[in-house]
Amino acid sequence: MKDITYDVRVYKTEVYKGKKVTTYYVRWNTDGKAWKEPYRNAAQADVFRSELVTAARRGEAFSLTTGRPASWKRQETLLSWYGFTLAFVDAKWPHASPNHRRGIAEALVDATEALLATETGVPSREARRTALRWAYSTRIRDNEKPPADLEKVLRWLDENTVCVQDFNEQGKGAVLARAVLTRISQTLDGKTAAANTANRKRMVLNNAMEYGQEIGLLTGNPIKAVKWTKPKTLSTVDPRTVINIEQARRFLTAVRRNSQRGERMEAFFGCMYYAALRPEEVVDLRRTHLHSLPEEGWGEMRLTNAEPRAGSRWTNSGKPRERRGLKHRAEGDTRSVPIHPELVALLRAHLDRFGIGPEGRIFLGPRGGLMTDRAYLKVFHEARKQAFTPEEAASTLMEVPYALRHAAVSTWLNAGVPAPQVAEWAGHSVDVLLRVYAKCIHGQQGEAMRRIWEATRP
Structure with a gap:
């Protein structure tokens, strides 16, 4: 066979010390053709070199195509x-x-x-x-x-x-x-x-x-x-990031007064605070989702989809956002959320002034296109500075828009709404809800201690 040889020489491992790493080259020769295999670890290089030496001493044939013992048959199975x-x-x-x-x-x-x-x-x-x-x-x-x-x-x-x-x-x-x-x-x-x-x-x-x-x-x-210590993660919402209703009203007022862009976003951020919507759910909100929007009192929205932003490289359409079903829900499932009377007023005012966009969209960007992260984040951070005191603005209070959703869920829980109902409105499981918002449930410690005292006092 012309593609094999028994003329094999294995040389000493060559060490190359680079600026950042050291590479160990195993060098050998088959019928006058030089080969070398790089390794990052000296032990790995020694193992490979020993295998070559053992094969050569046994008189095994080496492939002229791969440089390795023909018995290894690595050429057909190697995959980088x-x-x-x-x-x-x-x-x-x-x-x-x-x-x-x-x-x-x-x-x-x-x-x-x-x-x-x-x-x-x-x-x-x-x-x-x-x-x-x-x-x-x-x-x-x-x-x-x-x-x-x-x-x-x-x-x-x-x-x-x-x-x-x-x-x-x-x-x-x-x-x-x-x-x-x-x-x-x-x-x-x-x-x-x-x-x-x-x-x-x-x-x-x-x-x-x-x-x-x-x-x-x-x-x-x-x-x-491999034994690897799993890093401990913070799975609960930090209460210091959660705003109260007075701070929320200050913020929404600052959004409206920020600019013409802000006027379009008051109800946008209001949906996150009063209805606990995720940003991608607000972006996708359509007029058909507003099942009930009375002149006064409570309304109701029924969500069907969300448009999370992943980047054009990762979507099927090549657009930054791609419409999908609701998070943690089966395809086609919906979620009903009550519309707080103050949010009802914000949405009605928004629709009266700006109307409905293409595909029934409620919220559009400043130029009439899809609402982008860049557009609403700019208004968010500017309004936050304008609405909060210097101490509040310098703290971790509502550092990101998603904190508005956290505030909504925390408010519902602290108002005494049963956890299963809050979980349904927020699109969580009860287990996740209680674990994530455990530190944000206030006002129950005093009652708990009173009951313990009643049960244990002489």
Whole structure:
């Protein structure tokens, strides 16, 4: 056979000390052709070199195509980590929401940084991350050719990320898995990442490894084999961020007086405070959702959809927002929410002045298009400064629009509305509701202590 040889020489491992990392090159020669394999870890390099030496001493034939013992048959089964991640993204894309697609990409971009096989010819960090974000959008990758500069980077990643089957090797797999977990636990500048972020990325990687088992590439889940202390997350709303009704009225008045843009957003923010709507639910609000809007008294809205913002790269349509069913609800399910009399007045005034937009939309951006994050965040932060005292503005009180929703739910609970009813209006499960808002339920400690005293006093 012309594609094999028995003329093999294995040389001493070559150590290259770069500015940031050290690379260990295992070097060998087959019939005059030089080969070298890079490793980040000296132990990994020693294991691979020992396997080559053992095969050569046994008199095994080496492939002239791969440079490895012909018995390994690695050429047919090798798959780079980069290639594996593309397959994983494609498998998840049809069933994942745009925001989940973006979350998958963020986790894989970070993980790939820890799985480079060499520093030789490595593109810049920014170039690698940009190229990976492009590649992890299945919609874009399936319909567009990568720009020339990104194409070179992607080719390098395909050729120079570790083989996914390396996770199966005893010892080596654990080293790689720990490197990945360490990377996702850090920010780009090396600081400790937020616990929620690290845990979310670990879930993505765990899912990727399960997929590797499913398609037969991995014999086990290397992420589960590594002991990793799960960061503790803050799952409850901080009471210091929750505004009261007087502060809410001050804020909404400041929104109206802020500008012509603000006049369009008073009822927009009012829906978050009085009806506990999520921002993406307010953006999607249509006239048909306002089931009852009387001249005075309570009204009712029946929500059907939301339009969360994920970014054009992650949606099927290529638009920044994509209409979806309600969060935590089955497709086609609805949610009924009472409209506070003050919100009824705000909505009626808004409709009288601005009318109804295309597709029955209630809220439009300043130029008549879809309400954008940039537009309402600008008004939010300006109105917050105008409405609050210097001490309030400098505190954590209502730092983000979502805090208006937290204030609404907290108000309902503190008013004595039963938890199941609050959960139904807010679109939560009762368990999540009580866990998230446990610290925001005020006014019950005195009654509780009175009852304990009555039960225990002499």
